[in-house]
Amino acid sequence: MDLSLTPGQETVRDAARQYAADVLAPKAVQLDVEGGFPLDNIRAAAKAGMTAINVEAALGGRAAGTIAYSLAVTEMARVCAGTTVALCVNNMVAEVVAHFGDEAQRASHVPRLADGRHVVGAFALSEPGAGSDPGAMRTRAIKTDRGWVINGEKLWITSGTDAGLFIVWAKTNDSPGPRGISTFLVPGDTPGLSRGKPEHKMGLHGSTTTALQFTDCEVPHSALLGVEGKGFGVAMMALDGGRIGIASQALGIGLAAVDTAVQWVRDNVAAAQEQAVLWALADSATELDAARLLTLRAAGLKERGASFSQEASHAKVYATERAWKACNRVLDVMGEAGLDRAAGVERNLRDVRVTMIYEGTSEVQRIVISRNIMRRFGGS
Numbered sequence: 472m473d474l475s476l477t478p479g480q481e482t483v484r485d486a487a488r489q490y491a492a493d494v495l496a497p498k499a500v501q502l503d504v505e506g507g508f509p510l511d512n513i514r515a516a517a518k519a520g521m522t523a524i525n526v527e528a529a530l531g532g533r534a535a536g537t538i539a540y541s542l543a544v545t546e547m548a549r550v551c552a553g554t555t556v557a558l559c560v561n562n563m564v565a566e567v568v569a570h571f572g573d574e575a576q577r578a579s580h581v582p583r584l585a586d587g588r589h590v591v592g593a594f595a596l597s598e599p600g601a602g603s604d605p606g607a608m609r610t611r612a613i614k615t616d617r618g619w620v621i622n623g624e625k626l627w628i629t630s631g632t633d634a635g636l637f638i639v640w641a642k643t644n645d646s647p648g649p650r651g652i653s654t655f656l657v658p659g660d661t662p663g664l665s666r667g668k669p670e671h672k673m674g675l676h677g678s679t680t681t682a683l684q685f686t687d688c689e690v691p692h693s694a695l696l697g698v699e700g701k702g703f704g705v706a707m708m709a710l711d712g713g714r715i716g717i718a719s720q721a722l723g724i725g726l727a728a729v730d731t732a733v734q735w736v737r738d739n740v741a742a743a744q745e746q747a748v749l750w751a752l753a754d755s756a757t758e759l760d761a762a763r764l765l766t767l768r769a770a771g772l773k774e775r776g777a778s779f780s781q782e783a784s785h786a787k788v789y790a791t792e793r794a795w796k797a798c799n800r801v802l803d804v805m806g807e808a809g810l811d812r813a814a815g816v817e818r819n820l821r822d823v824r825v826t827m828i829y830e831g832t833s834e835v836q837r838i839v840i841s842r843n844i845m846r847r848f849g850g851s
């Protein structure tokens with residue numbers, strides 16, 4: 472098994488590292504303190520080729536593949552996890568439109584998601600009472616002669632404050648559960664779409680999260696993405712891929728915390744002689760390396776067009792939980808020095824927590840994994 476990277480993958484990783492050092496690093500602490508949508512970072516990301524990494528070149532993407540995407544996300548999340556989640560969602564939206572869109576939708580939206588004319592894309596699935604279970608959604612789209620009229624509410628939508636394009640899921644018939652859900656492309660300036668105020672979150676202050684209200688929000692027939700009534704499949708396929716991004720993001724945050732601890736221990740002669748300290752770092756280094764391998768395996772499968780849903784869940788649940796543990800361990804090792812905002816570790820800890828929640832909680836990943844292994848061994 473060859474674990475080496477191709478020159479193309481190294482180029483994208485190095486470009487992400489450079490972008491993170493030049494653009495993200497100088498503002499990461501300020502963005503965490505002040506909060507808000509990272510517009511300048513996003514504009515610079517479009518120039519650095521970080522907005523549509525796994526999208527074909529004809530549509531303005533970088534056509535670099537899922538492994539390169541994962542490597543880039545890890546590098547960016549090491550420095551500013553807030554900006555990185557906005558970029559992850561934009562990359563996911565661009566991939567979804569490129570994959571499911573008709574020629575007009577692809578030509579109209581994907582280049583604008585790649586070059587920043589849409590500012591960023593947003594993914595509007597979750598609702599009050601319909602987070603882990605999208606089949607419980609209450610947003611409705613009614614077909615008319617002119618198009619579709621959407622009514623309902625979405626919650627916790629990353630980049631909802633500024634996005635120029637939303638992928639929106641709504642029920643289009645009364646079939647129970649996940650059946651009868653359809654997917655729509657809704658430009659941010661569509662009348663009837665209103666955006667709430669940014670939520671006050673524990674972490675990821677460098678990204679905004681808002682509620683959306685759809686009140687008789689009318690879109691043309693051409694806004695339907697994919698097949699009417701088959702939107703649940705679109706969402707699940709998007710989330711499978713998105714989980715590789717979130718695993719990569721968590722990995723980056725965990726690595727940042729461990730890097731800080733290693734530097735701190737090297738500067739502290741007493742700590743460097745404590746076996747308990749060194750073993751704590753060794754355990755996290757081992758776990759994050761395992762997380763990296765699981766994530767790259769899922770990315771490699773997706774890139775080859777193989778089935779990767781279970782592997783993406785393995786990567787997400789393991790990388791996010793181990794990264795959270797790594798940040799906690801680093802705080803144990805560094806003591807009060809780790810709690811100092813300047814060290815960055817308390818930000819890492821706040822930022823990493825949500826990776827165990829969005830794009831499917833850890834419990835949801837365990838459901839996906841257990842269903843797959845039961846099916847494989849002949850269970851229901």
Ligand SMILES: Cc1cc2nc3c(=O)[nH]c(=O)nc-3n(C[C@H](O)[C@H](O)[C@H](O)COP(=O)(O)OP(=O)(O)OC[C@H]3O[C@@H](n4cnc5c(N)ncnc54)[C@H](O)[C@@H]3O)c2cc1C
Nearest residue numbers: 594595596597602603627628629825828829830831832834
């Ligand atoms: C910062 C942030 C950004 C987000 N960005 C987006 C976005 O861009 N787009 C979007 O659509 N959504 C977004 N979300 C929403 C996110 O995807 C949901 O929060 C997540 O899916 C969980 O849903 P919930 O919060 O409604 O929790 P619930 O589904 O109510 O779950 C509550 C608890 O119950 C557990 N649980 C639920 N069902 C089961 C079950 N069957 N078995 C075992 N345990 C179960 C869960 O694991 C969890 O621990 C974001 C959330 C956050 C916090």
